[in-house]
Amino acid sequence: TDAQLISYLEFGIHLAQLAGPVISEGFHKRFSPERSALLVKQGNTVDLVTEWDQKVEKMVRSEIAGKMKGHAFIGEETVAGGEECDLTDLPTWIVDPIDGTANFVHGFPFVAISIGLTINQEPVVGVIYNPILNQLFTGIKGHGAYLSKIDEDPWKQGRRLPLSYPHAPPPLTSLSMALVSSEYGSYRQTDVIDPKVRSMRNLSARDPSELSPRRATAVGHAHGIRALGTAALSMMAVAQGQLDVYWEVGPWEWDVCAAIVIVREAGGVVVDACARETTDSQLLMGRRYLAVRACCNEEGDTSPEAVKAAQEKIIQ
Numbered sequence: 001t002d003a004q005l006i007s008y009l010e011f012g013i014h015l016a017q018l019a020g021p022v023i024s025e026g027f028h029k030r031f032s033p034e035r036s037a038l039l040v041k042q043g044n045t046v047d048l049v050t051e052w053d054q055k056v057e058k059m060v061r062s063e064i065a066g067k068m069k070g071h072a073f074i075g076e077e078t079v080a081g082g083e084e085c086d087l088t089d090l091p092t093w094i095v096d097p098i099d100g101t102a103n104f105v106h107g108f109p110f111v112a113i114s115i116g117l118t119i120n121q122e123p124v125v126g127v128i129y130n131p132i133l134n135q136l137f138t139g140i141k142g143h144g145a146y147l148s149k150i151d152e153d154p155w156k157q158g159r160r161l162p163l164s165y166p167h168a169p170p171p172l173t174s175l176s177m178a179l180v181s182s183e184y185g186s187y188r189q190t191d192v193i194d195p196k197v198r199s200m201r202n203l204s205a206r207d208p209s210e211l212s213p214r215r216a217t218a219v220g221h222a223h224g225i226r227a228l229g230t231a232a233l234s235m236m237a238v239a240q241g242q243l244d245v246y247w248e249v250g251p252w253e254w255d256v257c258a259a260i261v262i263v264r265e266a267g268g269v270v271v272d273a274c275a276r277e278t279t280d281s282q283l284l285m286g287r288r289y290l291a292v293r294a295c296c297n298e299e300g301d302t303s304p305e306a307v308k309a310a311q312e313k314i315i316q
């Protein structure tokens, strides 16, 4: 029921309130003499895990186990530790304790805990909290998405997403108007990186055929490409209307579960980045994501042409 979903969202905010100070403490201690102990494991030289990722996930997981009987849990560090975490129809908390771990290690202040909840394998509640910038993003399926501070009531004191400054962004009719975000991710084998580089080239290079003004507005190259270092907060920039498009192949369900709810509730779309038809469960577990911001055209929807154009530019 709606009341139940609201109580789950409040519980998600409670988890973010517990985790926030621990993440902040780690972030601000990173240059202390113990910093050498910060990295506890490297899956490869760019896939970083710190003792704070593990500490936060343990804390959140035990809070869920204690207070949400019968619910399941999928967490980045739990899976990395070798536990089987299949997605089932049970209410399932899908958590990345620190999304943007490389940012965390380097002191780039885009780090967040991402807490999603699925029911019947469908993302229904999302809570994303950046404790460094004190930004709390929340969403419930069918009830809108909000940006607030951690100690505020999102509905009473928060701002509904997408934000307007003071007007909503214009309709996104082509990529030639777009600020696009993507990532190289943590798999750096050339066969993974090369197609990403080609997609970035397609998004940014000027094609001679685009010199004709008519074609330039139809498919022109993007205004710019950004890489924020966190899937969850990149998608929150899309939800706010600050970035037009986010796409990435490689993130996991804990990076995007909460963000899928929030982007959609902010009027945007999240689909398979390779244009496959998917159920929500297949999308969530599929590791290929394309998010496009809301655009306020007459119908109030994101233009399907913009989504299609993004997919065509990106797919290799």
Ligand code: IPD
Pocket: 048, 076, 096, 098, 099, 100, 101, 102, 183, 184, 185, 186, 228, 229, 230, 231, 232, 248, 250, 251, 252, 255
């Ligand atoms: C990573 C970040 C990064 C993205 C990777 C994710 P982590 O999550 O979201 O931006 O490129 O695909 O795995 O390791 O910082 O939790």
